[in-house]
Amino acid sequence: MERTDSSIYSFLESSAAPQVQNDFSEQRRAPSPRSSLSYMAIALGLLTVILMSLLLYQWILCRDSNDSRCASCPRCPDRWTKYGTNCYYFSGEKRDWNGSLEFCLANESHLLVLQDSQEMSLFKTFLRNDFHWVGLRRKSDWRWEDGSVLNFSRVLSNSFVQMCGAMNKDGLQASSCEALLQWVCKRTRI
Numbered sequence: 048m049e050r051t052d053s054s055i056y057s058f059l060e061s062s063a064a065p066q067v068q069n070d071f072s073e074q075r076r077a078p079s080p081r082s083s084l085s086y087m088a089i090a091l092g093l094l095t096v097i098l099m100s101l102l103l104y105q106w107i108l109c110r111d112s113n114d115s116r117c118a119s120c121p122r123c124p125d126r127w128t129k130y131g132t133n134c135y136y137f138s139g140e141k142r143d144w145n146g147s148l149e150f151c152l153a154n155e156s157h158l159l160v161l162q163d164s165q166e167m168s169l170f171k172t173f174l175r176n177d178f179h180w181v182g183l184r185r186k187s188d189w190r191w192e193d194g195s196v197l198n199f200s201r202v203l204s205n206s207f208v209q210m211c212g213a214m215n216k217d218g219l220q221a222s223s224c225e226a227l228l229q230w231v232c233k234r235t236r237i
Contacts, residue, residue, distance in 0.1 A: 121236035124154070129236065130169075135159070136232040137173065144211040144222075147180040147230035148192070156234035158182030159214075160191040164199045170231070171216045178220060180230035183212025185221065 123134035134156075142150065151158050159181040161167045182192035185204075189197040189212065197219075202212055204221035211224040214231075222228070 123236055127234075132236055134234050134236050137179070138229045138231070141227040141229055142180075143227060144180050144184075144224040147228070148182070150230070151182075151232035154232060154234070155237075156232040157192055159231040159233045160193050160195070161199075167200060167214075167218070170214065171218065174215050174231075176215055178213040178215045178222070178228050180228050181212050181214045181219070182233075183219065184224075185210045185212075 121132075123129045127134040127136045136151075136154065136156065138147070138150070148158050159170070159179075160183075161170065161181065183189055183197060183202070184192070185202075189202050191197065197212075200219055202219040202221050206221075206223075209221035209223055211222055211226075213220050213222045213226075213228055
């Protein structure tokens with residue numbers, strides 16, 4: 048009987064050992080609440096990166112597109128010309144300088160303010176021989192409507208009563224503010 052007791056004991060001992068091992072390995076496999084939160088944070092972070100990438104892709108795709116699928120893309124109103132990040136309106140009618148300014152303001156824009164000689168060269172090609180009002184006035188010196196000083200070009204003037212700025216293919220010209228001319232409005236695309 049000794050042998051039987053010892054065999055039973057060995058049998059119980061050997062069958063109990065794997066059970067203890069299995070219980071321990073199951074505990075190791077069960078995720079802790081802390082690691083579940085880590086996985087969720089990583090998943091949310093990846094999802095955010097993917098969504099931001101898709102939005103950036105759509106913005107780049109629609110930036111210069113007139114595609115109807117780009118309804119949320121910045122656009123120019125009808126009869127306005129898109130160039131870069133701005134919209135330009137070249138009038139067909141004529142008004143005095145103040146009437147031109149009022150038109151631009153009523154259309155959420157301003158008379159054309161040129162930033163530098165490169166932008167001025169670009170607009171000279173559009174304007175040809177016809178003079179157009181731009182957002183330039185002489186008070187003590189020539190200033191753009193945004194308050195900045197004209198510092199990259201000269202304004203040709205024949206008289207001290209010529210207080211408003213106009214432009215054609217030859218450059219900037221002073222004119223009486225009451226003269227009836229076409230004009231150019233500028234606004235950021237919306």
